Amino acid sequence: MKHHLPLLALAIALLTFSGARPADMETWGFFGHRRINRLAVFTLPPEMIGFFKQHIEFVTEHAVDPDKRRYATRHEAVRHYMDMDHWGVYPFPEIPRNWLDALAQYTEVRLVDTAGDTTWLWGNGKPAPVDDDAYRAFFRERLQPQYYEDHWTLSCADLESLGQEVDNCAEVLAVDRFSEYGILPYHLAQMQGRLTEAFLQGEPGRILRLATEMGHYIADAHVPLHTTENYNGQLTNQLGIHAFWESRLPELFADEEYDFFVGPAEYLPDPSGYYWDVVLSSHRLVDSVLAIERDLSQTFPQDLQYCYEERLDRTVRTQCREYARAYHERLSGQVESRMLAAIRAVGNAWYTAWVDAGKPNLPGREEVAWKDQEEQETLDRAYREGEQKGRSHE
Numbered sequence: 279m280k281h282h283l284p285l286l287a288l289a290i291a292l293l294t295f296s297g298a299r300p301a302d303m304e305t306w307g308f309f310g311h312r313r314i315n316r317l318a319v320f321t322l323p324p325e326m327i328g329f330f331k332q333h334i335e336f337v338t339e340h341a342v343d344p345d346k347r348r349y350a351t352r353h354e355a356v357r358h359y360m361d362m363d364h365w366g367v368y369p370f371p372e373i374p375r376n377w378l379d380a381l382a383q384y385t386e387v388r389l390v391d392t393a394g395d396t397t398w399l400w401g402n403g404k405p406a407p408v409d410d411d412a413y414r415a416f417f418r419e420r421l422q423p424q425y426y427e428d429h430w431t432l433s434c435a436d437l438e439s440l441g442q443e444v445d446n447c448a449e450v451l452a453v454d455r456f457s458e459y460g461i462l463p464y465h466l467a468q469m470q471g472r473l474t475e476a477f478l479q480g481e482p483g484r485i486l487r488l489a490t491e492m493g494h495y496i497a498d499a500h501v502p503l504h505t506t507e508n509y510n511g512q513l514t515n516q517l518g519i520h521a522f523w524e525s526r527l528p529e530l531f532a533d534e535e536y537d538f539f540v541g542p543a544e545y546l547p548d549p550s551g552y553y554w555d556v557v558l559s560s561h562r563l564v565d566s567v568l569a570i571e572r573d574l575s576q577t578f579p580q581d582l583q584y585c586y587e588e589r590l591d592r593t594v595r596t597q598c599r600e601y602a603r604a605y606h607e608r609l610s611g612q613v614e615s616r617m618l619a620a621i622r623a624v625g626n627a628w629y630t631a632w633v634d635a636g637k638p639n640l641p642g643r644e645e646v647a648w649k650d651q652e653e654q655e656t657l658d659r660a661y662r663e664g665e666q667k668g669r670s671h672e
Contacts, residue, residue, distance in 0.1 A: 307525030321625030355668030377464035477635030543625035
């Protein structure tokens with residue numbers, strides 16, 4: 279157990295954050311996401327740290343915006359997880375590491391004829407009528423741009439261009455059978471490119487927005503339960519374990535025990551491969567996360583497992599401190615290790631994007647409008663008043 283934090287990290291760690299809805303214990307909790315982003319700033323080199331420290335409150339407070347966006351659009355939820363175990367077993371060779379390849383492989387293309395009957399033509403186990411390179415180019419041009427549309431369509435002429443027979447063709451539908459199981463590492467690779475471009479173009483507001491939100495997804499990738507279909511113990515009668523591991527434990531013990539000194543950010547020669555390694559390392563911890571809690575729940579006194587606490591004028595049921603302490607100790611530093619790894623990874627990502635952009639000079643102390651105010655108000659309103667769209671963590 280560690281009782282002494284480096285002075286700088288201790289001063290930061292003792293800051294408290296408000297604004298989370300007590301019923302929501304999402305993805306590291308608001309506490310964890312804000313803490314991870316905030317401490318990542320202090321991993322940056324002198325050429326970067328001045329800019330990020332100037333805007334550290336933005337980087338901290340808006341670390342939770344991606345969770346809020348789950349209340350505004352159905353396309354957001356899949357960015358936060360990847361159900362690795364849906365696709366096979368470690369190291370999951372069935373999953374293409376390139377997003378375009380994954381979408382092309384698992385998207386079903388179906389022909390609807392003039393009588394209304396549907397025929398499955400290819401995809402998700404059936405080969406396309408052309409070679410892989412040709413279909414990859416076709417998919418990139420005709421289907422990938424529709425990713426955020428409610429329905430993906432092709433024309434009958436598109437089928438003809440691939441040599442497919444189109445007798446009685448009325449319409450052609452394409453159905454994504456991949457994304458519902460999560461796209462987290464692919465989304466991180468995309469955001470890495472966008473952040474690099476923002477540095478390259480010298481857009482301080484966009485740099486802050488992308489860096490801040492990227493920190494959220496990187497933190498999610500370090501949570502084991504973001505890599506499994508059993509994301510909240512619903513398949514093993516362990517409902518609530520998601521919030522227990524990633525919210526309750528750090529909220530109780532991070533300030534008291536975690537050593538937040540993680541050292542300087544390092545350059546990532548292969549960001550995409552790095553993010554896949556993060557997700558894979560998280561997934562390898564899933565069994566221990568579940569097995570340790572399951573064993574503990576069977577041996578720890580039942581009347582000491584759950585307690586009621588007052589949070590923001592509300593009474594909530596949550597794991598008792600003694601039960602949380604027992605779980606935390608049996609995990610042998612696992613939560614602290616993943617949280618510190620997340621801080622390092624966020625700093626690494628920001629630093630790498632800056633280096634790949636040519637190490638541009640960053641703005642001084644002038645104010646930066648990092649996000650449109652109307653957009654932010656719309657997002658906050660959706661979070662306060664709406665319902666989650668897509669899969670919830672709990």
